Amino acid sequence: MAPLHVWLSAAFAFCGTFAGAASVQPQNVPKSVAASYYSSFWNDGKATVKYSNGANGQYTVNWSGDKGNFVGGKGWNPGGNKAVNYSGTFEPDGNAYLAVYGWTTNPLVEYYIIESFGTHNPSDTPEATSKGNMTSDGGEYEIWTKMRKNKPSIQGTATFPQFWSIRTAKRVGGTVTTGNHFKAWTDAGLKLGTHNYMIVAVEGQDSSGTAVINVGVAPTGSVAETPTAAPTTTSTELSGAGATLTSTYLGYPTRNTT
Ligand SMILES: *[C@@H]1O[C@H](CO)[C@@H](O)[C@H](O)[C@H]1NC(C)=O
Numbered sequence: 688m689a690p691l692h693v694w695l696s697a698a699f700a701f702c703g704t705f706a707g708a709a710s711v712q713p714q715n716v717p718k719s720v721a722a723s724y725y726s727s728f729w730n731d732g733k734a735t736v737k738y739s740n741g742a743n744g745q746y747t748v749n750w751s752g753d754k755g756n757f758v759g760g761k762g763w764n765p766g767g768n769k770a771v772n773y774s775g776t777f778e779p780d781g782n783a784y785l786a787v788y789g790w791t792t793n794p795l796v797e798y799y800i801i802e803s804f805g806t807h808n809p810s811d812t813p814e815a816t817s818k819g820n821m822t823s824d825g826g827e828y829e830i831w832t833k834m835r836k837n838k839p840s841i842q843g844t845a846t847f848p849q850f851w852s853i854r855t856a857k858r859v860g861g862t863v864t865t866g867n868h869f870k871a872w873t874d875a876g877l878k879l880g881t882h883n884y885m886i887v888a889v890e891g892q893d894s895s896g897t898a899v900i901n902v903g904v905a906p907t908g909s910v911a912e913t914p915t916a917a918p919t920t921t922s923t924e925l926s927g928a929g930a931t932l933t934s935t936y937l938g939y940p941t942r943n944t945t
């Protein structure tokens with residue numbers, strides 16, 4: 688969903704001046720290398736959104752107007768197996784996703800490891816197919832896939848699958864070991880290709896909100912976890928939105944499909 692992207696390099700090389708003998712070549716030039724992240728921002732042109740890159744892995748997104756679609760964030764290019772640490776705030780009003788988000792080519796795949804979302808669980812659609820579940824980094828994730836037909840991609844308009852891991856207890860902050868998801872997807876028959884970019888992304892869909900995300904910075908304290916919207920077939924043990932997770936996830940939901 689994000690064809691427009693730019694390199695953001697926060698690496699600085701100190702270039703000294705060398706007075707004196709002309710034959711002196713720079714050696715052992717002191718280098719101050721700050722964390723360097725890839726940054727991507729895509730907007731469908733309808734969203735009213737302000738995306739700002741801060742220092743190192745930080746970025747801020749403010750959006751309003753309840754219309755349009757955007758995806759932005761910071762990470763790596765290429766992506767791959769990493770212990771992705773992040774922290775911050777994510778306060779959508781309406782629907783949005785906070786995810787480790789990326790693409791592969793050959794085959795072309797758009798993927799999401801969803802840590803939190805606003806009002807819409809992306810598995811709540813008849814087009815989505817369940818591929819089981821997995822645990823990683825202290826949480827459980829559902830695996831889903833869906834085809835996208837003639838949609839924007841890093842290779843222009845194309846038809847390609849989306850793979851999703853959706854954390855059953857939403858959180859904002861922690862570690863996402865991406866390799867665990869890639870392996871679970873592969874084991875479920877969901878084939879990835881060559882890694883393109885991979886970012887900790889905020890995506891807004893017809894919504895408003897604010898987010899400040901720090902990629903590379905794990906949370907210092909404990910992170911609240913909120914169960915996703917109660918699946919239709921499970922018991923009352925998972926209480927409503929805003930409740931603290933006190934139980935493990937109760938098996939596999941039959942989602943609302945409307
Ligand atoms: C986002 O909104 C908050 C609250 O209104 C404001 O303090 C902040 O400066 C805004 N940041 C950007 C990047 O627009």
Ligand SMILES: *[C@@H]1O[C@H](CO)[C@@H](O)[C@H](O)[C@H]1NC(C)=O
Binds near residue numbers: 769903905
């Ligand atoms: C995330 O934090 C862990 C623990 O400090 C560290 O080992 C790991 O390298 C970090 N991940 C990245 C991608 O920097």
Ligand SMILES: *[C@@H]1O[C@H](CO)[C@@H](O)[C@H](O)[C@H]1NC(C)=O
Binds near residue numbers: 818936939
């Ligand atoms: C999903 O997780 C539940 C609860 O841990 C487990 O009972 C179930 O077997 C899992 N399903 C799959 C397909 O792995």
